[in-house]
Amino acid sequence: MLKPRWEKDAVQEREAFRDALAAWFSVNGKDYPWRRTSDPYAVLVSEVMLQQTQIATVLGRGFYTRFLEAFPDVRALAAAEDEPLLKAWEGLGYYRRARMLRDTARAVGEHHGGKFPEALEDLLGLPGVGRYTAGAVRAFAFDLPAAVVDGNVARAISRLMDFHGTVDDTAGLKKIWEWAETLADPARPRIFNSALMELGQTFCRPGVPDCLSCPVASFCRTRGPELLPVKRKKAEVTVVAEHALWLRDRKGRVLMHREQGKRREGLWRLPLRNAEEVVSLPVAASHRYTITRYRVDLSVHDGGISKAGEREGDEWKTPEEVLALPMSSPFRVVVERMLCEN
Numbered sequence: 191m192l193k194p195r196w197e198k199d200a201v202q203e204r205e206a207f208r209d210a211l212a213a214w215f216s217v218n219g220k221d222y223p224w225r226r227t228s229d230p231y232a233v234l235v236s237e238v239m240l241q242q243t244q245i246a247t248v249l250g251r252g253f254y255t256r257f258l259e260a261f262p263d264v265r266a267l268a269a270a271e272d273e274p275l276l277k278a279w280e281g282l283g284y285y286r287r288a289r290m291l292r293d294t295a296r297a298v299g300e301h302h303g304g305k306f307p308e309a310l311e312d313l314l315g316l317p318g319v320g321r322y323t324a325g326a327v328r329a330f331a332f333d334l335p336a337a338v339v340d341g342n343v344a345r346a347i348s349r350l351m352d353f354h355g356t357v358d359d360t361a362g363l364k365k366i367w368e369w370a371e372t373l374a375d376p377a378r379p380r381i382f383n384s385a386l387m388e389l390g391q392t393f394c395r396p397g398v399p400d401c402l403s404c405p406v407a408s409f410c411r412t413r414g415p416e417l418l419p420v421k422r423k424k425a426e427v428t429v430v431a432e433h434a435l436w437l438r439d440r441k442g443r444v445l446m447h448r449e450q451g452k453r454r455e456g457l458w459r460l461p462l463r464n465a466e467e468v469v470s471l472p473v474a475a476s477h478r479y480t481i482t483r484y485r486v487d488l489s490v491h492d493g494g495i496s497k498a499g500e501r502e503g504d505e506w507k508t509p510e511e512v513l514a515l516p517m518s519s520p521f522r523v524v525v526e527r528m529l530c531e532n
């Protein structure tokens with residue numbers, strides 16, 4: 191692929207590298223809502239949301255704004271009950287992030303008088319806050335020196351430094367973090383880290399990057415950027431079938447199930463049954479979704495109108511109540527479809 195020649199070393203000539211990146215970003219940087227605030231709480235919410243969800247989803251579907259409207263500060267989030275919390279997180283997936291965020295808010299209230307600490311060690315002492323999140327809060331909220339390495343930054347650094355080790359194991363990550371800390375701009379932490387992330391999101395994107403337009407191409411060592419970063423082999427996808435039961439009673443209520451277990455407690459779904467139990471019932475809706483390394487084929491079997499079939503954890507809910515329950519996206523899709531058609 192076409193790529194400008196490498197002329198300068200990003201680490202050795204880091205002042206020039208930082209200047210080039212900052213100059214580009216000051217003109218071209220995107221205007222995200224979390225870049226308009228220096229409130230550490232709002233920054234933390236955005237960072238946790240963006241950990242496993244794309245910017246377009248977080249922004250396009252209004253998750254960030256809605257969450258901050260529901261829980262505008264640390265105190266409001268610390269006091270949140272499970273159900274409204276999960277409802278505000280609905281559609282983002284990985285629901286333990288919402289509970290962890292609440293744990294963080296509670297710890298800020300209990301140990302820091304409701305005010306976010308600035309010191310790295312204090313931030314790292316908060317539940318759910320690791321090196322990445324602590325660095326992000328320091329840089330983006332407080333404009334304090336910090337390295338912030340997410341997937342976009344790791345990819346850009348691996349190419350800038352022509353690093354052919356794996357970037358997603360302990361040794362590789364250590365190397366990437368070392369470079370990130372050396373490159374980090376102590377004078378403009380907020381701008382520098384935003385710029386480096388955006389470099390990875392735009393020009394230095396996965397696959398074939400746009401090196402001809404890249405503002406730091408003259409600092410980039412690699413000759414084969416499309417081959418980087420090197421990652422560990424992914425686990426194979428396992429296909430599983432899930433069978434849900436759609437049952438209504440004579441009052442028109444729907445049988446729902448409250449989930450248990452650490453990860454999903456407080457969320458609702460249709461009751462699940464073994465394939466043999468529902469094989470004779472017609473499939474009224476189906477939906478395919480992916481979660482971690484599983485591809486799930488969800489079938490909803492229509493059990494008609496019956497009062498029987500209720501099991502532990504199941505509850506009858508009116509359609510209005512059903513729509514107000516916090517639910518994972520796949521079940522939201524099939525439940526809304528069923529309510530529409532029945």
Ligand code: SF4
Pocket residue numbers: 193346349350393394395399400401402404405406407408410411412415
């Ligand atoms: S887009 Fe990435 S790979 Fe290409 S020159 Fe810029 S930093 Fe290097």
